[in-house]
Amino acid sequence: xxxxxxxxxxxxxxxxxxxxxxxxxxxxxxxxxxxxxxxxxxxxxxxxxxxxxxxxxxxxxxxxxxxxxxxxxxxxxxxxxxxxxxxxxxxxxxxxxxxxxxxxxxxxxxxxxxxxxxxxxxxx
Amino acid sequence: xxxxxxxxxxxxxxxxxxxxxxxxxxxxxxxxxxxxxxxxxxxxxxxxxxxxxxxxxxxxxxxxxxxxxxxxxxxxxxxxxxxxxxxxxxxxxxxxxxxxxxxxxxxxxxxxxxxxxxxxxxxxxxxxxxxxxxxxxxxxxxxxxxxxxxxxxxxxxxxxxxxxxxxxxxxxxxxxxxxxxxxxxxxxxxxxxxxxxxxxxxxxxxxxxxxxxxxxxxxxxxxxxxxxxxxxxxxxxxxxxxxxxxxxxxxxxxxxxxxxxxxxxxxxxxxxxxxxxxxxxxxxxxxxxxxxxxxxxxxxxxxxxxxxxxxxxxxxxxxxxxxxxxxxxxxxxxxxxxxxxxxxxxxxxxxxxxxxxxxxxxxxxxxxxxxxxxxxxxxxxxxxxxxxxxxxxxxxxxxxxxxxxxxxxxxxxxxxxxxxxxxxxxxxxxxxxxxxxxxxxxxxxxxxxxxxxxx
Numbered sequence: 001x002x003x004x005x006x007x008x009x010x011x012x013x014x015x016x017x018x019x020x021x022x023x024x025x026x027x028x029x030x031x032x033x034x035x036x037x038x039x040x041x042x043x044x045x046x047x048x049x050x051x052x053x054x055x056x057x058x059x060x061x062x063x064x065x066x067x068x069x070x071x072x073x074x075x076x077x078x079x080x081x082x083x084x085x086x087x088x089x090x091x092x093x094x095x096x097x098x099x100x101x102x103x104x105x106x107x108x109x110x111x112x113x114x115x116x117x118x119x120x121x122x123x124x
Numbered sequence: 125x126x127x128x129x130x131x132x133x134x135x136x137x138x139x140x141x142x143x144x145x146x147x148x149x150x151x152x153x154x155x156x157x158x159x160x161x162x163x164x165x166x167x168x169x170x171x172x173x174x175x176x177x178x179x180x181x182x183x184x185x186x187x188x189x190x191x192x193x194x195x196x197x198x199x200x201x202x203x204x205x206x207x208x209x210x211x212x213x214x215x216x217x218x219x220x221x222x223x224x225x226x227x228x229x230x231x232x233x234x235x236x237x238x239x240x241x242x243x244x245x246x247x248x249x250x251x252x253x254x255x256x257x258x259x260x261x262x263x264x265x266x267x268x269x270x271x272x273x274x275x276x277x278x279x280x281x282x283x284x285x286x287x288x289x290x291x292x293x294x295x296x297x298x299x300x301x302x303x304x305x306x307x308x309x310x311x312x313x314x315x316x317x318x319x320x321x322x323x324x325x326x327x328x329x330x331x332x333x334x335x336x337x338x339x340x341x342x343x344x345x346x347x348x349x350x351x352x353x354x355x356x357x358x359x360x361x362x363x364x365x366x367x368x369x370x371x372x373x374x375x376x377x378x379x380x381x382x383x384x385x386x387x388x389x390x391x392x393x394x395x396x397x398x399x400x401x402x403x404x405x406x407x408x409x410x411x412x413x414x415x416x417x418x419x420x421x422x423x424x425x426x427x428x429x430x431x432x433x434x435x436x437x438x439x440x441x442x443x444x445x446x447x448x449x450x451x452x453x454x455x456x457x458x459x460x461x462x463x464x465x466x467x468x469x470x471x472x473x474x475x476x477x478x479x480x481x482x483x484x485x486x487x488x489x490x491x492x493x494x495x496x497x498x499x500x501x502x503x504x505x506x507x508x509x510x511x512x513x514x515x516x517x518x519x520x521x522x523x524x525x526x527x528x529x530x531x532x533x534x535x536x537x538x539x540x541x542x543x544x545x546x547x548x549x550x551x552x553x554x555x556x557x558x559x560x561x562x563x564x565x566x567x568x569x570x571x572x573x574x575x576x577x578x579x
Contacts, residue, residue: 013403017380020393024384084370085366107369108369
């Protein structure tokens, strides 16, 4: 069975691109436009991986990440941050004491970067 | 005697001299005083010896005399009558003390005082001398030009405050006798913000106590303005690059969809790909406009805009934040406001920035509950008015005067100091103005007035 990946980004073009790319490569991808929407989806469906944007309206990627880490049944789901932030490491230091996410890819995205990171995190 | 002594008759002829006189001016017996002392051919207009002959009293004066072939000598002259047995003044004794050295020193002192005065007045910075209560005792010309010549305390004149500043370099200098520096934003007599680099230096008295402190402030407004431009450009570059990364991802995604759609002959995907490319290309284009707006004073793109709609949109943009802060945000349109000529995007940003500021004012006010932000639009024949009111923390005079300065923020670590600066700039470009009516502890009302027609 193909692995399920949730793409969370407020930019519809980005979610369209990522879901198409992941579907084309044999994953079952679905998407949410912000942290709130993602949280609702996660209550019903547990993906194998979450691709998470950081700067989003309503509920930011950081808030969703924090909530996931505080929720026992979501805690173990790996998260791959996807953002245009210039210095992700400094950013992560600021939001400590949260556990580090599995990985991070920086926009602008291309197929190889995304697929490599996804495979890395899923240990394929 | 350590002075030149001569005895003179009624015709001011010298009858007797002392050794010192003879050494400097020669014998001189029988010669008139004015000839020996001043190489004149006639009597001096004012002559203490003649006066003594007239009234029988002693007189004194200060004179410049010259020994034959010698240099000029300043003397203090003192005269004394010599009387005969009938009490008549028959001759006068004239004693002259050489004060050339004193005179030279005095002149040097005068010159140096004049020089320091000139420096004090002309130096290109504001100088004031203050006492322990921070009263301004002296202020130089530049200071008086920009801050007025009113007497008062430093913080009253410089910052229009009613109490001393929390951090004061002058007070620190009084405290430890050392020089102190700080950077301040002060307000000129007309309320204009002025950035100054302040240096306070002690002025010790004879006993070495510090009774006064000199405060020198260099006006660095222009430097700061340039620096702010650079910083704001830096911030802009940061936010632009973040935006562009997103748009490039959209563009790249569009290309991917187009390519993969063509391979699989998936028409829906091809058209989605086209759409993504078009949308992102247009957004990059509009982003370039934004960059130019800040970097190059882009001209406004005005069109007829519905004023009420503009305010509603701005309120909608802040709705989520207001909800998060639990502050009700009301948008009131009592009567039709009509249209105005404006750059809708720019003005929308300006109003949103003001609303954002009002929400912040409520957020930081911990002293009362029941906070609320109200936005209202109204108009007359000539103008449209947008009023944004809050019952948040309010501003003191200092904050009011600096409110529109770039990077001035009273919100602690959370403020960037950009919002009101940009709002003010945008409104000014529309030939409008923002008035602030605010009381510390009570709340703030911004009134944005914009002419309906730009021209």
